[in-house]
Amino acid sequence: xxxxxxxxxxxxHAFDSRERLATRGPPVYGEPTDGEWRAWDPSRSKLGAMLExxxxxxxxxxxxxxxxxxASGTTVSHVADCCGPTYAVEFAARPxxxxxxxxxxxxxxxxxxxxxxxxxxxAHVVEPVDVVVQDVATRGQADVAVRNARFLPEGGRxxxxxxxxxEDVTADPDDVFDEVTETLSAAYEVLESRRLDRxxxxxxxxxxxxx
Amino acid sequence: xxxxxxxxxxxxHAFDSRERLATRGPPVYGEPTDGEWRAWDPSRSKLGAMLExxxxxxxxxxxxxxxxxxASGTTVSHVADCCGPTYAVEFAARPxxxxxxxxxxxxxxxxxxxxxxxxxxxAHVVEPVDVVVQDVATRGQADVAVRNARFLPEGGRxxxxxxxxxEDVTADPDDVFDEVTETLSAAYEVLESRRLDRxxxxxxxxxxxxx
Amino acid sequence: xxxDVPSGRGWFEGLERGDEAGLAASVRDGSAEMPADWxxxxxxxxxxxxxxxxxxxxxxxxxxxxxxxxxxxERAGDRQLVHAVRAMDxxxxxxxxxxxxxxEWAGSLLDESGTGVEFAREVAESGEVPATLRTLAQRVxxxxxxxxxxxxxxxxxxxxxxxNLAAMAGPVLAARLVSLAGGLESLAxxxxxxxxxxxxxxxLFAHLRGRAPSPKHGVIYTHDAVRNTHPDDRGSASRALAxxxxxxxxVDHYSGExxxxxxxxxxxxxxxIRARKRGAEEDG
Amino acid sequence: xxxDVPSGRGWFEGLERGDEAGLAASVRDGSAEMPADWxxxxxxxxxxxxxxxxxxxxxxxxxxxxxxxxxxxERAGDRQLVHAVRAMDxxxxxxxxxxxxxxEWAGSLLDESGTGVEFAREVAESGEVPATLRTLAQRVxxxxxxxxxxxxxxxxxxxxxxxNLAAMAGPVLAARLVSLAGGLESLAxxxxxxxxxxxxxxxLFAHLRGRAPSPKHGVIYTHDAVRNTHPDDRGSASRALAxxxxxxxxVDHYSGExxxxxxxxxxxxxxxIRARKRGAEEDG
Numbered sequence: 001x002x003x004x005x006x007x008x009x010x011x012x013h014a015f016d017s018r019e020r021l022a023t024r025g026p027p028v029y030g031e032p033t034d035g036e037w038r039a040w041d042p043s044r045s046k047l048g049a050m051l052e053x054x055x056x057x058x059x060x061x062x063x064x065x066x067x068x069x070x071a072s073g074t075t076v077s078h079v080a081d082c083c084g085p086t087y088a089v090e091f092a093a094r095p096x097x098x099x100x101x102x103x104x105x106x107x108x109x110x111x112x113x114x115x116x117x118x119x120x121x122x123a124h125v126v127e128p129v130d131v132v133v134q135d136v137a138t139r140g141q142a143d144v145a146v147r148n149a150r151f152l153p154e155g156g157r158x159x160x161x162x163x164x165x166x167e168d169v170t171a172d173p174d175d176v177f178d179e180v181t182e183t184l185s186a187a188y189e190v191l192e193s194r195r196l197d198r199x200x201x202x203x204x205x206x207x208x209x210x211x
Numbered sequence: 212x213x214x215x216x217x218x219x220x221x222x223x224h225a226f227d228s229r230e231r232l233a234t235r236g237p238p239v240y241g242e243p244t245d246g247e248w249r250a251w252d253p254s255r256s257k258l259g260a261m262l263e264x265x266x267x268x269x270x271x272x273x274x275x276x277x278x279x280x281x282a283s284g285t286t287v288s289h290v291a292d293c294c295g296p297t298y299a300v301e302f303a304a305r306p307x308x309x310x311x312x313x314x315x316x317x318x319x320x321x322x323x324x325x326x327x328x329x330x331x332x333x334a335h336v337v338e339p340v341d342v343v344v345q346d347v348a349t350r351g352q353a354d355v356a357v358r359n360a361r362f363l364p365e366g367g368r369x370x371x372x373x374x375x376x377x378e379d380v381t382a383d384p385d386d387v388f389d390e391v392t393e394t395l396s397a398a399y400e401v402l403e404s405r406r407l408d409r410x411x412x413x414x415x416x417x418x419x420x421x422x
Numbered sequence: 423x424x425x426d427v428p429s430g431r432g433w434f435e436g437l438e439r440g441d442e443a444g445l446a447a448s449v450r451d452g453s454a455e456m457p458a459d460w461x462x463x464x465x466x467x468x469x470x471x472x473x474x475x476x477x478x479x480x481x482x483x484x485x486x487x488x489x490x491x492x493x494x495x496e497r498a499g500d501r502q503l504v505h506a507v508r509a510m511d512x513x514x515x516x517x518x519x520x521x522x523x524x525x526e527w528a529g530s531l532l533d534e535s536g537t538g539v540e541f542a543r544e545v546a547e548s549g550e551v552p553a554t555l556r557t558l559a560q561r562v563x564x565x566x567x568x569x570x571x572x573x574x575x576x577x578x579x580x581x582x583x584x585x586n587l588a589a590m591a592g593p594v595l596a597a598r599l600v601s602l603a604g605g606l607e608s609l610a611x612x613x614x615x616x617x618x619x620x621x622x623x624x625x626l627f628a629h630l631r632g633r634a635p636s637p638k639h640g641v642i643y644t645h646d647a648v649r650n651t652h653p654d655d656r657g658s659a660s661r662a663l664a665x666x667x668x669x670x671x672x673v674d675h676y677s678g679e680x681x682x683x684x685x686x687x688x689x690x691x692x693x694x695i696r697a698r699k700r701g702a703e704e705d706g
Numbered sequence: 707x708x709x710d711v712p713s714g715r716g717w718f719e720g721l722e723r724g725d726e727a728g729l730a731a732s733v734r735d736g737s738a739e740m741p742a743d744w745x746x747x748x749x750x751x752x753x754x755x756x757x758x759x760x761x762x763x764x765x766x767x768x769x770x771x772x773x774x775x776x777x778x779x780e781r782a783g784d785r786q787l788v789h790a791v792r793a794m795d796x797x798x799x800x801x802x803x804x805x806x807x808x809x810e811w812a813g814s815l816l817d818e819s820g821t822g823v824e825f826a827r828e829v830a831e832s833g834e835v836p837a838t839l840r841t842l843a844q845r846v847x848x849x850x851x852x853x854x855x856x857x858x859x860x861x862x863x864x865x866x867x868x869x870n871l872a873a874m875a876g877p878v879l880a881a882r883l884v885s886l887a888g889g890l891e892s893l894a895x896x897x898x899x900x901x902x903x904x905x906x907x908x909x910l911f912a913h914l915r916g917r918a919p920s921p922k923h924g925v926i927y928t929h930d931a932v933r934n935t936h937p938d939d940r941g942s943a944s945r946a947l948a949x950x951x952x953x954x955x956x957v958d959h960y961s962g963e964x965x966x967x968x969x970x971x972x973x974x975x976x977x978x979i980r981a982r983k984r985g986a987e988e989d990g
């Protein structure tokens with residue numbers, strides 16, 4: 001059932017006779033399960049959508065991950081299922097309460113109530129990582145990625161979801177995405193970017209490598 | 212110098228070589244004088260305009276008069292000059308201060324600070340009169356005239372100035388005048404009405420008799 | 423209705439011709455549903471010997487009654503002024519109170535904070551606070567603008583109601599004095615020493631209880647003649663100003679005539695106080 | 707920058723693995739400019755025997771630190787609630803104060819008068835008063851609507867911040883109690899007897915000075931359990947209500963879990979108080 005484009009630990013499984021991405025781990029929000037496997041819904045997860053759309057995330061499985069914008073933990077639960085030590089940063093208290101429940105049964109998932117715009121407030125906890133996954137919905141998303149480049153070695157991956165509307169509700173999404181790419185270039189080389197419209201309106205998925 | 216269309220006591224006199232209406236009495240606001248005669252300016256007085264325009268006011272001179280809306284007393288001073296007992300009703304305090312100065316030297320002029328819409332507040336002072344002159348600039352001008360009909364015997368005159376804009380700033384003045392005539396008919400028969408536009412914009416002069 | 427049977431009492435009925443006050447009050451306050459031949463009735467009932475005598479008395483009485491009513495109505499103009507100045511102070515006060523609430527609340531949410539109505543104006547347009555806080559801040563701005571609008575009205579009205587007081591004190595201070603006294607009439611009747619400390623009642627009461635020195639000035643402190651005079655001379659300046667303002671209030675109440683010479687007298691008096699040598703005269 | 711020389715101290719440095727509180731505080735409050743290979747350093751410096759042991763401790767510590775931070779941030783939610791309820795009270799109060807001014811002013815101009823915000827609403831639309839008085843009346847209407855808007859917000863927010871207290875007291879009374887106590891934490895730490903008289907501080911101080919009987923209730927008086935209980939039993943009802951509200955506040959502060967059984971317990975307790983015979987028990 002394994003798929004060469006998917007990381008180790010992520011497989012396609014049939015749920016209700018439909019092939020879907022899945023990871024092995026305790027269920028989080030009542031998603032369909034198949035034995036130890038549980039479905040990873042790409043319409044609830046930007047990273048899931050990137051994988052579903054066949055983007056080359058470079059994830060092999062087992063990486064050390066810094067996840068920025070963990071929200072209530074839906075996506076980061078799947079990341080922790082297939083990766084190594086996973087640091088989950090979330091700024092808002094209410095979703096972080098749910099994130100705690102997601103993290104409790106996952107010994108490799110470390111939830112942190114921190115502001116992703118201020119990496120110095122968690123650099124004393126987070127080790128250098130192989131991959132940064134980012135899905136924050138505030139202004140200055142590209143800038144957040146640049147500030148967190150300090151956690152990546154040269155060549156380390158950034159998997160970034162950009163929400164056009166967070167930047168400028170009136171601007172053309174394409175212009176916003178161009179500007180994001182421009183900002184990212186301070187610390188990253190963009191390898192691939194693709195609109196996630198099929199699963200997430202006005203979102204762009206970006207794969208970049210640390211310069 | 213007397214004029215058959217004018218009441219006794221009102222004459223045309225030459226001021227600055229111009230023929231103008233005039234009465235005999237103490238000057239009021241610095242108007243031109245000729246011996247005992249002082250000019251009656253039709254552009255400062257609706258009743259003056261009605262006389263100047265040759266309307267048949269029915270005034271013969273010496274009548275008992277109820278004047279509603281005496282303001283600072285310009286017109287009523289001329290009325291008192293040529294008529295008998297003259298009751299001058301004014302509602303606003305500031306012009307009434309000037310009305311007092313006009314009334315002081317005129318023993319037949321009785322100033323009253325009263326609301327012309329409430330005749331019961333002065334019927335204990337005002338006797339039945341031969342003529343009601345009315346120039347009030349509030350809404351419901353015709354209604355005021357109807358309420359004050361109690362002071363007139365059958366056949367008594369109403370000399371009414373109607374200001375179209377006091378009724379409805381947006382309506383056509385002609386419609387307003389029609390409605391005034393309609394309201395008046397409850398107590399009066401309209402004998403003559405004429406626009407005073409030459410001297411007073413948007414004003415109608417009405418001569419009516421108590422039914 | 424029979425004209426011979428009046429439906430109310432004539433203004434003169436039950437009164438003597440010599441009772442001027444009673445007659446004037448009757449003209450002002452009496453009423454009748456229908457008019458009647460009052461001159462004939464007055465003669466018939468012995469109030470006047472002739473109709474001519476009746477009209478003479480009516481003339482004098484109507485003048486007296488109307489003069490009193492005008493004066494009272496113009497005091498009503500002063501009452502409108504009192505309402506306006508109190509409303510202005512209410513609006514300023516509530517704007518400031520609500521601005522403090524906005525300040526506390528917005529301060530808990532924004533990195534950069536500020537104070538007062540100006541800060542509320544920023545918060546009302548901030549995209550970083552909840553909508554309800556924005557509209558709360560807008561209420562502050564509205565109240566501040568309402569206060570400004572009331573001030574404009576006062577500036578327009580005060581010179582009508584109290585021309586000399588408004589010219590000498592400025593319209594807002596004039597309105598405030600009228601308001602503190604409870605009306606122009608009562609201001610006109612106060613001794614100058616009372617006007618001097620209007621608005622300093624707290625300090626005055628403390629003084630009367632022996633706990634504080636006598637206050638030198640109340641709201642007239644805001645007048646240039648006091649504020650811009652050397653502190654040593656402010657007692658004299660306050661007394662001089664209060665004296666002239668009292669005269670102005672009296673002229674306004676009793677005659678209403680504008681007397682520009684009063685302003686000039688005040689200017690000269692204050693100039694003299696400021697010019698004299700320190701310590702050359704004893705001063706409060 | 708050399709990764710082996712961290713520009714800040716690791717969260718574990720200087721602390722023992724058993725010091726859970728210290729470690730959690732360090733995760734929450736510490737900082738470093740750059741990350742470092744903290745797992746290796748922790749082993750190297752003897753904090754943990756193995757990296758696996760390090761990660762176990764980090765997992766427990768991150769959970770504890772984040773749980774505490776979440777709870778504190780949600781208490782910040784209670785601070786927003788406090789701002790909202792105070793702003794609501796400010797808006798109601800100022801609306802009523804300005805309504806009185808409108809009432810006095812409009813009363814001097816209109817034949818028919820009225821009171822309060824409803825009358826201000828009429829004045830705001832009246833053609834018979836000066837425009838400035840109309841806009842003043844509109845300010846009253848605006849403030850009243852702002853108060854209503856804040857109330858709506860409180861009704862939406864209070865169940866999030868204090869689910870049990872909001873369910874038992876109603877959102878506005880819950881917010882008022884949180885506000886009077888200065889926050890949910892401080893409310894949760896108060897004895898039930900203090901909660902019972904929150905908002906009756908004046909009466910309480912008078913009592914403590916020996917000048918008045920002990921107050922039976924503060925703002926909880928507005929709760930149906932007190933207001934709709936026979937006056938003889940209101941002391942008991944207040945005590946019972948305050949007791950249950952205190953429990954609700956504590957559950958809200960310490961766990962945040964909704965416990966509907968608390969409401970049921972209160973209902974039963976109040977029903978018992980209301981049902982018992984007059985005079986059969988001694989009562990305050």
